[in-house]
Amino acid sequence: MNEAIVVEAEGLRMRYGAREVLAGLDLRIHRGEVVALLGPNGAGKTTTIELLEGFRRPTSGTVRVLGEDPARAGDDWRARVGVVLQSWRDHARWKVGPLLEQFAALYAGVRAAGRPAPYDVDELLGLVGLAAQRGALVKSLSGGQRRRLDVAIGLVGRPELLFLDEPTVGFDPVARHDFHELVNSLSDFDETTVLLTTHDLAEAEKIASRILILDRGRIVADGSPIELSRQAAGESEVAWREGGRPHVHATADPVAFLRELLARPGAEITELQVRAQTLEETYLAMVARHDEAAGVDSAAAEGEMRR
Amino acid sequence: MNVALRAGTRRGLTEFGISLRTPGDVLFIVLGVVVVGVVLFLLRDAEVATGVPTAWFVIPSVLTIQLAFISTYGLASVVVTEREDGTLLRARALPAGVPTYAIGVTVRTLAELVCTVVPTLVIAAIALGGGFGLDPLGAAFVLGVLVLGTVALTPLGIVLGTLFRNPRSVGGWGFLILGAIAFASGLIQPISTLPPWVQPIGLALPLYWIGHALRSAFLPAEFGAIEATGAWQPGLAVAIVAAWAVVALLLAPRLLRRVARRETGSAIEARRQAALRRA
Numbered sequence A: 001m002n003e004a005i006v007v008e009a010e011g012l013r014m015r016y017g018a019r020e021v022l023a024g025l026d027l028r029i030h031r032g033e034v035v036a037l038l039g040p041n042g043a044g045k046t047t048t049i050e051l052l053e054g055f056r057r058p059t060s061g062t063v064r065v066l067g068e069d070p071a072r073a074g075d076d077w078r079a080r081v082g083v084v085l086q087s088w089r090d091h092a093r094w095k096v097g098p099l100l101e102q103f104a105a106l107y108a109g110v111r112a113a114g115r116p117a118p119y120d121v122d123e124l125l126g127l128v129g130l131a132a133q134r135g136a137l138v139k140s141l142s143g144g145q146r147r148r149l150d151v152a153i154g155l156v157g158r159p160e161l162l163f164l165d166e167p168t169v170g171f172d173p174v175a176r177h178d179f180h181e182l183v184n185s186l187s188d189f190d191e192t193t194v195l196l197t198t199h200d201l202a203e204a205e206k207i208a209s210r211i212l213i214l215d216r217g218r219i220v221a222d223g224s225p226i227e228l229s230r231q232a233a234g235e236s237e238v239a240w241r242e243g244g245r246p247h248v249h250a251t252a253d254p255v256a257f258l259r260e261l262l263a264r265p266g267a268e269i270t271e272l273q274v275r276a277q278t279l280e281e282t283y284l285a286m287v288a289r290h291d292e293a294a295g296v297d298s299a300a301a302e303g304e305m306r307r
Numbered sequence B: 001m002n003v004a005l006r007a008g009t010r011r012g013l014t015e016f017g018i019s020l021r022t023p024g025d026v027l028f029i030v031l032g033v034v035v036v037g038v039v040l041f042l043l044r045d046a047e048v049a050t051g052v053p054t055a056w057f058v059i060p061s062v063l064t065i066q067l068a069f070i071s072t073y074g075l076a077s078v079v080v081t082e083r084e085d086g087t088l089l090r091a092r093a094l095p096a097g098v099p100t101y102a103i104g105v106t107v108r109t110l111a112e113l114v115c116t117v118v119p120t121l122v123i124a125a126i127a128l129g130g131g132f133g134l135d136p137l138g139a140a141f142v143l144g145v146l147v148l149g150t151v152a153l154t155p156l157g158i159v160l161g162t163l164f165r166n167p168r169s170v171g172g173w174g175f176l177i178l179g180a181i182a183f184a185s186g187l188i189q190p191i192s193t194l195p196p197w198v199q200p201i202g203l204a205l206p207l208y209w210i211g212h213a214l215r216s217a218f219l220p221a222e223f224g225a226i227e228a229t230g231a232w233q234p235g236l237a238v239a240i241v242a243a244w245a246v247v248a249l250l251l252a253p254r255l256l257r258r259v260a261r262r263e264t265g266s267a268i269e270a271r272r273q274a275a276l277r278r279a
Helices: A045-053 A096-110 A121-127 A143-155 A173-189 A201-207 A225-231 A254-263 A279-306 B002-020 B023-042 B055-084 B087-093 B097-127 B136-163 B167-184 B199-204 B206-218 B221-226 B234-262 B265-278
Strands: A005-016 A019-030 A034-038 A060-065 A081-084 A161-165 A193-198 A210-215 A218-223 A236-242 A245-251 A269-276 B047-049
Touching: A005 A045, A005 A193, A019 A045, A019 A193, A019 A218, A034 A045, A034 A173, A034 A201, A045 A060, A045 A161, A045 A193, A045 B265, A081 A143, A096 A121, A096 A143, A096 B002, A121 A143, A143 A161, A143 A173, A173 A193, A173 A201, A193 A201, A201 A279, A210 A225, A218 A225, A236 A254, A245 A254, A254 A269, B002 B023, B002 B097, B023 B055, B023 B097, B055 B087, B055 B097, B055 B136, B055 B167, B055 B206, B055 B265, B087 B097, B087 B234, B097 B136, B097 B234, B136 B167, B136 B206, B136 B234, B167 B199, B167 B206, B199 B206, B206 B234
Parallel strands: A034 A193, A034 A210, A081 A161, A161 A193
Antiparallel strands: A005 A019, A005 A060, A210 A218, A236 A245, A236 A269
């Protein structure tokens, strides 16, 4: 069961008029994975997630989510998927508790055999830290509370697969931490598969078992946070001071380099520092490299056009 | 479908309950009923002919206008607004969400309609001295026409709500346009007294025929002469309203599914940004 493929996409392209937002995306997500789709603004994260949610149809390519084409799937499929989109403003005049109860009733009503019952509303509110807001009007919630309500609505049917588009925008650090704990417990205890988009690298690093870096409609890196760091040129930075002069050296094998450095006779090394590259640097390096490549491409394209 | 029906009915009643706790919404309902009450009170002794109270003219128009404003205009504004704020997309993300939503807005509108039409009928009965001057058959016919009118105009509201994008255009222009249509449909003055080029507009739309059918129940046979048909044609009127009902009932779910299918988070975000720029 662990190996079951939950999301499978092949050759996804998406074009809005002349603008190509996705340029041939391949993606596979297994049950229980927490995958972060990371990328700068305009990289195609939201488009990707909306294709997988069945809210859009790709220009070309195939998508299978939980074994079905999301754009055609019915209510049984919907009941297995939870969706948290960006910028909800709906149901402002409703109270938190009744709103969740209404949605829970929908999941309870179309639930296929063998699927767990929806969350008890009180339990769920406790889980997302809104227990005190049960009777509050939705419009009276703060930005972070509203966002947590959105997450609660995404969770209420105990989905097998949860989509989160920029879930922690507007969260304070405590709420963010709690949210990360919540996502971790979902994947640990319920085998919920989670796909979230973010442009916050630290967040992706903290909660994702796998990170996909998306840029200009392509996946430019794919792996666990540690793998990605290793993959990122794999270099560490060694800095030291020798004879009053600062030195910096980048190396893939800092241990061997240090051994050599310190073994030199008469070496007077001070202020020695070894720094492994962080994922942040990796990310920036990747996006920068990608930018460069794109720059070359467009220069080449321009050259073509002139000819 | 059963799920949607149950959840949608509950949803509609909850939304109506919210309306009842919202001063603006309550004021809208109360004001409508109070204005009708005042008009009928002032007309309580007026007669267009001996034994024919003016109220018999006014009540059919009042009921038709209430029906049109609550079913069509009210529902259309709700759909346009909730499309913009993401309610419709939310419905799309939930199992059985869109039918539940559609039943919800319909139930809410029906509740509002009942809370307006019933007090209006009570006030009218009081103003007319304790009754409508209708025999049981006539009373049943009036109720039947009101129900049929609702069945025609409610889905029409959903249709109109899906055709427009900007809530403000429906709120402002829609109000004026519906007012103009009420005028063209002979609800303010008899249609035969309107300019000849206006009359076909009124005759093509359902409001004239709802009014016609209701008047035919209240007024004596000879008053049919002021109608566009030259005489009472309750059968024809019912048939035309029924045809509108069929068209609207066929279109409404299709259009609603279609606009729901086109809703995406990014589209809503783009509209939110546009709304912020306008503000």
